[in-house]
Amino acid sequence: MKVYFFKHTAEARRARRIAFTKNPPRPPRLRGALVALTIVLNAACGDTTLLDPMERQPKFKAFAANSQYEDGRAMRQPPPGTVPRETITMRPEITLGTDRKGALVSAIPIPVTRALIDTGRARFEIFCAPCHGLVGDGVSPVATQMSLRPPPNLNKQPRVPGNVFQVISLGYGLMPSYAPQLTAEERWAVVAYVEALRRSQTATLAEAPPDIQKKLREETP
Numbered sequence: 001m002k003v004y005f006f007k008h009t010a011e012a013r014r015a016r017r018i019a020f021t022k023n024p025p026r027p028p029r030l031r032g033a034l035v036a037l038t039i040v041l042n043a044a045c046g047d048t049t050l051l052d053p054m055e056r057q058p059k060f061k062a063f064a065a066n067s068q069y070e071d072g073r074a075m076r077q078p079p080p081g082t083v084p085r086e087t088i089t090m091r092p093e094i095t096l097g098t099d100r101k102g103a104l105v106s107a108i109p110i111p112v113t114r115a116l117i118d119t120g121r122a123r124f125e126i127f128c129a130p131c132h133g134l135v136g137d138g139v140s141p142v143a144t145q146m147s148l149r150p151p152p153n154l155n156k157q158p159r160v161p162g163n164v165f166q167v168i169s170l171g172y173g174l175m176p177s178y179a180p181q182l183t184a185e186e187r188w189a190v191v192a193y194v195e196a197l198r199r200s201q202t203a204t205l206a207e208a209p210p211d212i213q214k215k216l217r218e219e220t221p
């Protein structure tokens with residue numbers, strides 16, 4: 001905006017009138033809108049303290065001093081024996097399902113015991129069966145209601161264990177992550193059970209132990 005210095009002459013008054021018609025003062029409503037816009041922009045740029053009074057409460061930030069403690073530090077040591085929520089194993093094959101180069105592991109990296117498979121079955125039947133079916137074949141009441149992409153049959157083709165572990169840990173397409181519900185060990189247990197299910201659904205009679213083979217032959221008319 002141009003600034004004029006006027007003398008009190010008739011000519012100056014005329015010039016002032018013209019300047020006023022060209023740049024009338026903004027109506028107050030517009031000014032209010034501008035103030036609101038500034039506040040919103042401020043909030044959008046990360047300064048949330050304007051709108052969120054909780055952020056303005058007195059508190060000690062990390063690394064700040066705090067005279068209430070003998071060592072003068074606001075950050076406290078965790079009590080002895082504290083276990084981090086994401087236990088660091090330094091073994092990505094267990095926590096991520098990949099080796100150090102990022103390739104999916106082709107075998108379950110923890111000992112596969114009967115107890116592990118039992119845990120896997122219990123977790124599978126709670127967290128996976130509602131969608132993928134009790135035997136993993138994708139037959140479930142939920143599947144009939146999911147029209148966009150029904151939960152697939154998990155027995156169709158063999159999957160690399162690292163892949164199944166990642167699907168459970170990170171989620172996959174429409175399927176959510178189950179990492180909040182299942183520890184890494186429980187996820188491996190589910191991977192083991194998914195593998196057991198697949199074998200149970202595609203096994204031939206010749207693969208069964210001899211006594212079971214005999215029993216099955218007797219049962220089959």
Ligand code: HEC
Nearest residue numbers: 127128131149150151152164167168172173174175178190
């Ligand atoms: C809410 C229903 C739902 C639940 C519960 C669920 N899944 Fe899924 N799952 C899906 C859907 C849907 C897909 C396909 C996602 C897509 O393609 O977008 C899928 C995909 C998968 C795949 C990949 C299949 C492929 O084609 O590569 C695997 C493996 C799998 N699920 C295993 C599991 C396991 C193990 C659990 C239990 C921890 C589980 N799912 C729980 C719905 C579910």
